[in-house]
Amino acid sequence: MTYLPKPKFRHPSIEKNALGLTHRDYEGSISTLCAGCGHDSISSAIMHACFELDLPPHRIAKLSGIGCSSKTPTYFLGNAHGFNSVHGRMPSVLTGANLANKDLIYLGVSGDGDSASIGFGQFAHSIRRGVNMVYIVANNGVYGLTKGQFSATSDKGAKLKKGAVNTDDAIDLVTMAIHLGATFVARSFSGDKKQLVPLIKAAIDHKGPAFIDCISPCVAFNNHDGSTKSFDYVRAHNEAVNSLDFITERAPIMADYDPGQTQQVKLHDGTSILLRKMNADYDIHDRVAAINYLMKHDVAGEIPTGLVYLEDEPGDMHDRLNTVDRPLNELTDADLVPGSAALAKINAGLR
Amino acid sequence: MAIESVNDFVVRFANVNGSGSASANLLFARAVMRMGVPVATRNIFPSNIQGLPTWFEVRVCEQGWLGARGGADLVVAMNPQTWDKDVASIEYGGYLFYDCSRPVPASKFREDLTVIGVPLTEICNREYNDARQRQLMKNIMGLGALSAVLDMDVSVIEALLAEQFKGKQKLIDANLKALAIGRDWALANLQCPIGLRVKQADAVGDRIYVEGNAAASLGAVYGGATVCAWYPLTPSTSLAEGFTSYCKRLRGEAETGKNKYAIVQCEDELASIGVVIGAGWNGARAFTATSGPGISLMQEFLGLAYFAEIPAVLFNVQRGGPSTGMPTRTQQSDVLACAYASHGDTKHVLLFPRDPGEAFEFGALAFDLADRLQTPVFVMLDLEIGMNSHLTRPFEWDDSRQLDRGKVMSRADLDSGRDFGRYLDVDGDGIPFRTYPGTHPSRGSFFTRGTTRDAYARYTEEGGPYVENMQRLLRKFETAKSYVPAPLLDSAGAGARFGVLHYGSTAAPMDEAIDMLRRQGMQVDVMRVRGFPFSRDVDDFIASHEKIFVVEQNRDAQLRTLLMTEIGASPDKLVSVLHYDGSPVTARYIARAIAELVARAETPAKEGALS
Numbered sequence: 001m002t003y004l005p006k007p008k009f010r011h012p013s014i015e016k017n018a019l020g021l022t023h024r025d026y027e028g029s030i031s032t033l034c035a036g037c038g039h040d041s042i043s044s045a046i047m048h049a050c051f052e053l054d055l056p057p058h059r060i061a062k063l064s065g066i067g068c069s070s071k072t073p074t075y076f077l078g079n080a081h082g083f084n085s086v087h088g089r090m091p092s093v094l095t096g097a098n099l100a101n102k103d104l105i106y107l108g109v110s111g112d113g114d115s116a117s118i119g120f121g122q123f124a125h126s127i128r129r130g131v132n133m134v135y136i137v138a139n140n141g142v143y144g145l146t147k148g149q150f151s152a153t154s155d156k157g158a159k160l161k162k163g164a165v166n167t168d169d170a171i172d173l174v175t176m177a178i179h180l181g182a183t184f185v186a187r188s189f190s191g192d193k194k195q196l197v198p199l200i201k202a203a204i205d206h207k208g209p210a211f212i213d214c215i216s217p218c219v220a221f222n223n224h225d226g227s228t229k230s231f232d233y234v235r236a237h238n239e240a241v242n243s244l245d246f247i248t249e250r251a252p253i254m255a256d257y258d259p260g261q262t263q264q265v266k267l268h269d270g271t272s273i274l275l276r277k278m279n280a281d282y283d284i285h286d287r288v289a290a291i292n293y294l295m296k297h298d299v300a301g302e303i304p305t306g307l308v309y310l311e312d313e314p315g316d317m318h319d320r321l322n323t324v325d326r327p328l329n330e331l332t333d334a335d336l337v338p339g340s341a342a343l344a345k346i347n348a349g350l351r
Numbered sequence: 352m353a354i355e356s357v358n359d360f361v362v363r364f365a366n367v368n369g370s371g372s373a374s375a376n377l378l379f380a381r382a383v384m385r386m387g388v389p390v391a392t393r394n395i396f397p398s399n400i401q402g403l404p405t406w407f408e409v410r411v412c413e414q415g416w417l418g419a420r421g422g423a424d425l426v427v428a429m430n431p432q433t434w435d436k437d438v439a440s441i442e443y444g445g446y447l448f449y450d451c452s453r454p455v456p457a458s459k460f461r462e463d464l465t466v467i468g469v470p471l472t473e474i475c476n477r478e479y480n481d482a483r484q485r486q487l488m489k490n491i492m493g494l495g496a497l498s499a500v501l502d503m504d505v506s507v508i509e510a511l512l513a514e515q516f517k518g519k520q521k522l523i524d525a526n527l528k529a530l531a532i533g534r535d536w537a538l539a540n541l542q543c544p545i546g547l548r549v550k551q552a553d554a555v556g557d558r559i560y561v562e563g564n565a566a567a568s569l570g571a572v573y574g575g576a577t578v579c580a581w582y583p584l585t586p587s588t589s590l591a592e593g594f595t596s597y598c599k600r601l602r603g604e605a606e607t608g609k610n611k612y613a614i615v616q617c618e619d620e621l622a623s624i625g626v627v628i629g630a631g632w633n634g635a636r637a638f639t640a641t642s643g644p645g646i647s648l649m650q651e652f653l654g655l656a657y658f659a660e661i662p663a664v665l666f667n668v669q670r671g672g673p674s675t676g677m678p679t680r681t682q683q684s685d686v687l688a689c690a691y692a693s694h695g696d697t698k699h700v701l702l703f704p705r706d707p708g709e710a711f712e713f714g715a716l717a718f719d720l721a722d723r724l725q726t727p728v729f730v731m732l733d734l735e736i737g738m739n740s741h742l743t744r745p746f747e748w749d750d751s752r753q754l755d756r757g758k759v760m761s762r763a764d765l766d767s768g769r770d771f772g773r774y775l776d777v778d779g780d781g782i783p784f785r786t787y788p789g790t791h792p793s794r795g796s797f798f799t800r801g802t803t804r805d806a807y808a809r810y811t812e813e814g815g816p817y818v819e820n821m822q823r824l825l826r827k828f829e830t831a832k833s834y835v836p837a838p839l840l841d842s843a844g845a846g847a848r849f850g851v852l853h854y855g856s857t858a859a860p861m862d863e864a865i866d867m868l869r870r871q872g873m874q875v876d877v878m879r880v881r882g883f884p885f886s887r888d889v890d891d892f893i894a895s896h897e898k899i900f901v902v903e904q905n906r907d908a909q910l911r912t913l914l915m916t917e918i919g920a921s922p923d924k925l926v927s928v929l930h931y932d933g934s935p936v937t938a939r940y941i942a943r944a945i946a947e948l949v950a951r952a953e954t955p956a957k958e959g960a961l962s
Contacts, residue, residue, distance in 0.1 A: 056792055057792075058788075058789055058790070058791060058792045058793070058796060059789050061633070061788045061789070063629075073798070074798055074810070078796070079792060079793055079796050080788070080796060081786075081788030081789070081796050081797065081798075081799070082796075082797075082798040082799065083629075083632060083798075083799040083800075084798065084799065084800040084801070084802070085625070085628075085629075085655065085799075085801070086625075086651050086652060086655050086801060089621060089622075089625045089651075089652065091622075091625075092580075092617070092621065092622040092623075092624075092625025092626050092629065093625045093626070093628055093629035093632070094629060095615070095622075095625070095626050095629060096578060096580065096625060096626035096627060096628060096629025096630035096631070096632075096633070096635075096637060097629040097630065097632060097633040097788070098629075099577075099578045099613045099615070099626065099629075099630050099635065099637075100577070100578060100629070100630040100631075100632075100633035100634055100635030100637070101633050101634065101635070101787075101788070101789065103789070104633075104788060104789050121618055121619070121622075122618075122621075122622055122625070124618075125617070125618040125622060129615070318613075321610065321613045321614070321615075322608075322609050322610050323609060323610050323611075323612075323613050324604050324607065324609040324610060324611050325607070325609070328577040328578065328611070328612070328613060328630075328635045329577075329630075329633055329634035329635040329787060331575075331577060331611055333575070333753055333754050335604075335611050336572075336575040336577065336602070336611065336754070337572075337573055337575060337748075337754070338572065338573065338601040338602075339748060339750050340747070340748045340749070340750050342601060343573075343746050343747070343748050346569065346746065347557075347559050347745040347746055350559035350560055350561045351384075351557075351558075351559055351560065
């Protein structure tokens with residue numbers, strides 16, 4: 001981390017979005033993570049995505065559990081309310097927050113320890129419950145804050161710095177998320193901003209549980225030879241199924257496409273995702289094929305990235321619960337309190 | 352001598368779980384109430400769905416004592432499994448009602464009992480072909496016979512059946528027929544009435560008959576709760592289910608058919624309280640219903656809610672602990688687990704309703720308190736209140752009352768330039784202001800965390816701001832003393848040397864016990880604690896008496912511990928009366944214990960034995 005305060009100076013020609021906000025308006029306080037930490041790149045991607053989507057920062061709620069990853073919400077979107085809850089329990093807190101006000105955007109930031117170990121149950125149930133959220137796991141395969149123990153996403157055979165070898169099987173959160181009913185599932189790499197930013201944008205736009213597993217190397221404890229979550233390893237084994245542009249009506253992006261097949265996916269609200277397919281046969285709408293693909297590449301030691309599964313017309317928890325259109329936290333006494341006349345009727349029925 | 356009593360006796364129905372007896376038993380209780388005679392009813396049931404013994408106890412009591420009395424004057428023995436125990440439980444000179452279709456050896460009876468045999472199975476087999484119908488109608492037929500021996504007004508039962516099956520004439524006719532068969536058989540073949548009789552009276556008034564869990568859930572509706580997150584757990588399940596059905600009835604949006612509430616059955620109690628805390632943080636009124644094992648699981652989150660100051664309401668329907676304990680029996684054994692829930696220094700607000708009436712009242716109030724104090728509030732029910740129907744005063748609501756959301760800064764407040772520090776004590780009451788997420792584009796956002804921070808919610812591990820914050824939390828708890836319901840004093844007149852402190856479901860038997868004691872000439876003052884932290888009235892009450900008998904339904908005298916710890920009450924002064932076998936404490940038990948303690952206290956030589 002740095003102890004130098006950020007200068008307040010802003011250049012007059014600095015880039016502004018449709019709200020007239022600059023990138024600085026999407027920042028938080030200075031990161032206290034290790035220099036070079038992959039998590040800071042994820043924070044940066046979130047800020048970029050929100051800036052580019054012209055989102056008012058205060059309409060976003062950022063929630064996290066405990067761990068290095070869960071510290072990051074302090075470092076982005078300073079004008080958003082944040083909630084650093086307890087270890088492994090961000091999903092339930094986020095679920096409750098979402099129930100209270102369906103109009104905010106919910107960003108859940110978690111880590112591999114937080115989501116695949118202590119919070120595996122809550123991860124699973126928030127997804128199967130259909131909570132409208134962007135659930136990002138900053139996945140580094142180790143416990144950073146407690147100095148480098150294996151986590152449940154560490155690959156079998158992976159080595160710790162001091163030589164210890166992981167003998168347990170790894171949990172693949174991407175496969176799990178698809179299996180559990182997430183309607184937007186992606187994997188990315190904190191070192192690939194070009195892929196990550198549009199994924200976050202599309203995930204925010206998605207109504208339903210959107211899950212992004214973001215491999216984010218731990219420079220302090222898991223970036224050495226023998227690690228399967230190091231920068232070098234991930235770069236060497238990254239098997240992108242696609243890369244995408246998220247296109248809003250306001251700002252169609254028609255930039256430099258890599259060669260390959262493209263596919264435009266229209267979304268419910270008029271936006272669309274332009275996919276540049278790296279693998280011509282890969283169908284992002286096929287859930288079974290996605291799980292197959294992931295498992296096949298996992299066995300081969302490859303790390304598939306990109307948007308791996310998308311459901312076009314997802315609903316969310318509020319649809320299932322048939323809640324009113326207004327946020328529950330805005331309902332008034334008149335909405336909520338049935339009054340003495342209703343009570344008299346209830347009394348009469350109890351005699 | 353056979354017991355003779357009009358409008359004052361206990362009937363215990365001994366049944367097999369799942370045999371369909373419950374509705375006939377309830378019909379009996381409601382018929383007595385319709386005749387203007389108060390009843391106190393209790394289900395005694397196992398952790399089982401079908402096959403094990405259950406009992407339904409109806410205390411008929413024109414005087415209006417609603418606590419469990421203990422013993423039974425008449426047992427309706429429909430369960431061969433428990434026959435011996437049931438027969439043994441009858442008071443001397445009592446009555447035994449049974450199905451005499453199969454012969455029972457003479458050795459299975461007691462000589463002092465009046466035995467009432469009705470060949471229910473035999474009549475049913477003659478009248479009905481269908482097995483299920485035989486089973487169900489047997490219960491109604493038994494009720495018909497019982498109404499004859501107890502001299503009840505059968506038209507009341509007929510009216511109740513007509514109400515219950517309104518619109519289903521076939522069912523009404525079938526039930527009326529069975530009722531008449533049983534009654535006619537009894538009138539023709541038995542000595543009717545027996546020494547126990549129900550006589551028309553006017554002692555019920557406008558009271559309602561309702562379960563505590565249903566009442567509490569209705570309180571949550573009136574308290575403005577919109578989010579309920581829960582995990583099924585006896586004896587709290589019917590509270591969440593009650594909320595569901597009351598919401599369906601009262602909280603639909605007429606124009607759209609959509610719901611002004613959200614109910615989530617979670618994967619466990621950790622998630623339940625997590626959802627409640629998330630919703631509370633985001634400005635919705637939220638609650639969970641649980642029992643002791645759930646409270647144990649929620650500990651970490653409760654510390655977060657205390658420290659991060661997030662409103663939450665928990666209905667704890669207490670059961671017998673520790674561990675799985677006695678899941679279908681009653682106790683008041685979570686007092687300390689709730690008062691000091693979670694690691695580190697914590698204290699929580701507790702409310703102690705006495706019956707369904709207060710469960711409704713405190714159920715609604717809890718949401719105002721949680722918002723005003725920005726902390727978890729526990730409504731401490733127990734199985735006795737929660738899962739039994741009780742006669743209670745009608746629910747009341749003042750339409751001019753407004754939900755009190757506590758100290759929340761609006762967008763206008765923030766725009767006006769008011770200083771916002773999430774943990775800043777601006778009024779000296781220890782309660783800071785909060786903002787709901789999404790309120791203002793550039794002001795009032797803050798980071799909520801379980802780690803230490805300063806008054807402006809900035810992370811710090813400095814000792815100074817930490818201690819300051821912990822002290823402020825104590826100030827807030829001090830403020831809570833005047834917010835929770837005040838204790839109620841029942842004074843024996845000037846100069847009583849002894850006082851009694853009690854809370855929750857002990858109240859009903861306590862009313863009767865005090866009456867017994869006073870009629871014996873023993874003058875004791877009684878205070879019922881209704882909230883924690885304790886009001887100063889509790890300190891004064893303890894100070895102004897020589898001895899205080901603290902009556903509780905747990906082993907470890909948990910409220911007594913709280914009194915000693917929180918208000919420094921002298922251990923020598925606080926004498927426990929404890930009952931914790933899982934059955935509700937009775938007036939007889941309390942009166943006997945207090946009479947004995949008073950006698951010992953008045954014999955100076957034995958003084959030492961008291962503490």
